[in-house]
Amino acid sequence: MKSSNFTKPIKILSLIVLLVGLSTSSLFAKTKKDFKIAWSIYVGFMPWPVIDSQKILDKWAKKYGINIDVVQINDYIESINQYNAGKFDGCAMASFDALSIPAAGGIDSTALILGDYSNGNDAIISKTAKTVKEIKGEKINLIELSVSHYLLARALELNGMSERDITIENTSDSDMVAAYGTDDVTTVTAWKPQVSEIEKMPKANNIFNSSQIPGEIMDLFVVNTKTLKDNPAFGKSLVGAWYEIMDLMTKNTPKSKEYMTMMAKDSGTDLEGFLDQVKTTHFFYTAKEAVEYYRGQKIRDTMKFMAEFSFNHGLYGEGASDYSFVGIEFPNGKVVGDKNNIKLRFDDTYMKMAESNSL
Amino acid sequence: MRRVINQIPAKPTNLFLNLLPFLLIILIYTFSSNEMTKENPNQKILPSFEKCATTMHKYIFEPSKRTGEYVLLNDTTSSLKRLVIGVTVSAVIALVFGIVLGMIPYMNSLLSPLVWTFSLIPTMAILPILFIIFGLGELSKIVLIIFGVAPIMIREIYQRVREIPIEQIIKVQTLGANSWQIIVRIIIPQILPRLVDAIRITLGTAWIFLISAEAIASTEGLGYRIFLVRRYLAMDVIIPYVIWITLIAFLMDYLLNKLNYKLFPWFGKE
Numbered sequence: 001m002k003s004s005n006f007t008k009p010i011k012i013l014s015l016i017v018l019l020v021g022l023s024t025s026s027l028f029a030k031t032k033k034d035f036k037i038a039w040s041i042y043v044g045f046m047p048w049p050v051i052d053s054q055k056i057l058d059k060w061a062k063k064y065g066i067n068i069d070v071v072q073i074n075d076y077i078e079s080i081n082q083y084n085a086g087k088f089d090g091c092a093m094a095s096f097d098a099l100s101i102p103a104a105g106g107i108d109s110t111a112l113i114l115g116d117y118s119n120g121n122d123a124i125i126s127k128t129a130k131t132v133k134e135i136k137g138e139k140i141n142l143i144e145l146s147v148s149h150y151l152l153a154r155a156l157e158l159n160g161m162s163e164r165d166i167t168i169e170n171t172s173d174s175d176m177v178a179a180y181g182t183d184d185v186t187t188v189t190a191w192k193p194q195v196s197e198i199e200k201m202p203k204a205n206n207i208f209n210s211s212q213i214p215g216e217i218m219d220l221f222v223v224n225t226k227t228l229k230d231n232p233a234f235g236k237s238l239v240g241a242w243y244e245i246m247d248l249m250t251k252n253t254p255k256s257k258e259y260m261t262m263m264a265k266d267s268g269t270d271l272e273g274f275l276d277q278v279k280t281t282h283f284f285y286t287a288k289e290a291v292e293y294y295r296g297q298k299i300r301d302t303m304k305f306m307a308e309f310s311f312n313h314g315l316y317g318e319g320a321s322d323y324s325f326v327g328i329e330f331p332n333g334k335v336v337g338d339k340n341n342i343k344l345r346f347d348d349t350y351m352k353m354a355e356s357n358s359l
Numbered sequence: 360m361r362r363v364i365n366q367i368p369a370k371p372t373n374l375f376l377n378l379l380p381f382l383l384i385i386l387i388y389t390f391s392s393n394e395m396t397k398e399n400p401n402q403k404i405l406p407s408f409e410k411c412a413t414t415m416h417k418y419i420f421e422p423s424k425r426t427g428e429y430v431l432l433n434d435t436t437s438s439l440k441r442l443v444i445g446v447t448v449s450a451v452i453a454l455v456f457g458i459v460l461g462m463i464p465y466m467n468s469l470l471s472p473l474v475w476t477f478s479l480i481p482t483m484a485i486l487p488i489l490f491i492i493f494g495l496g497e498l499s500k501i502v503l504i505i506f507g508v509a510p511i512m513i514r515e516i517y518q519r520v521r522e523i524p525i526e527q528i529i530k531v532q533t534l535g536a537n538s539w540q541i542i543v544r545i546i547i548p549q550i551l552p553r554l555v556d557a558i559r560i561t562l563g564t565a566w567i568f569l570i571s572a573e574a575i576a577s578t579e580g581l582g583y584r585i586f587l588v589r590r591y592l593a594m595d596v597i598i599p600y601v602i603w604i605t606l607i608a609f610l611m612d613y614l615l616n617k618l619n620y621k622l623f624p625w626f627g628k629e
Contacts, residue, residue: 077589077590081589081592084403084404084592085404100590100591101590101591101592104401104403104591105401105402105403105404105591105592106399106400106401106402106403107399141495141576143590144587144590145587145590145591146590167578168578169495169576169577169578170576170577170578170583170586170587171495171575171576172574172575172576172586175486175487175490175575175576178487178490178491179490179495179576181490181491182490182491182494182495183494184494184495184496185495315591317401317403317414317593317595318410318413318414318417318595319401341401343401
């Protein structure tokens, strides 16, 4: 019979599919042992390569019986996109990007570590203007929809202006320094190390910088919430290693100097250049300070600002009707935005463990 | 004979086979997109066709809140303007230099090493230098296309000029034609259809440089939009834009081919 000829291979095929499906799903059911995290070059992220190369993370991971692979990604946005696509379990990023990329994309993410906030790293620099009010009518070169764009929006807001008063030209960060050297460009918004290079050029007025909105541009270490929930060892290892190096950085020992020099080298500068960047970065050196910040009012206001900015600039996509589309949760149970769609969690559980030395 | 190399598909089978790979791609995409959406309804990596359509509807029919312009139309016209100017200027340069290098030995000695050297420079590598010379505005975007495309075209035209049978040129000289007449009456008419072909071949390269230029510094354009929304992984914009760019490129190629047939019906028939 013809039909039996046909059904036989189909039966075999479905059996194979079933077997493959079963075996892979049983693989997934096992506890995960190997994790991958990503980082890119920015002053606040520079402890990560040292944690990796000096085997500090290995030590902590071993304690909890897991492996964590640390990967450097050259392009910052690409590192976040890769995390978003599930290629990494964690990634270092700014709070602004954590909200507009993974959280808005439905990836439930936890801000495991509050690393620092920019306290002057991000700046508006102009050849012509001396104050923010004077940039009215100017063309500003910056990376659109980035932290720089947010900084500019805040600067305009604080001076009673809006984005309608200026024109924005999207410019890639790697070309920012060269761009400032051309006649077409009068004003840029960028971050360090580019800002340091631009300030060395003639006619460079720093007319506004992130030290005027302290605490707003935060840098986090973000992990996938589900992965963290299933594998607390992953969170414990990362937080343990992070605060070990934070502790070291505050001590004035030869070892801390050695580590800082490594960080400088990894970010393509010397110790002096790196310390200059550290000066305009407010590191949360102790877990205690970070936990307090997570529980305060300031972070909630800031995240609400960012949510409004993200919605107004279309970062929440077509599905969103207002800024509350994404829910942002804070440790004291307070939520900004939709309680039924919580996608970004400022969770201090692990930092508290570090604070009480129970890791 | 019944051998696989002799089996020719009938017309409807041919059409079906033509479309099959595309259908398969769409099928696999739809399946994967559905699977991902089931897991995470807000996922942005593989948006459904419906989502792409709603987003594009907005981009096509609704003026942008910030500028009041129709986004897709605005992006398309500004990109096409850059591309057409860049390619046209390149074609004119290629025609002039290709013929001069191919026909005048003294000019060949003077210029060909320079043209050869320039055609070997990877254009993207000298980008910072182009910035300093031409600034960051429209000019530098068009210059980037010209730098990337013109040297390739010059080499192509030069080759085609060299291929013109020497007998023809000797013959018209015996009839008393001077250098100018030979170039205008013999060379140019034979080179023009080949120039159109050269444009067709280099259009792909021109697109690459256009998109790269718009990725670097821009306020509008097809490449600008893709690199802008890349920041928040808006595949519902990127995928339709890529399809749109492919469609425009296909149409341009098709029209240039038709133009060649129409203007030079004798070409390619010998």
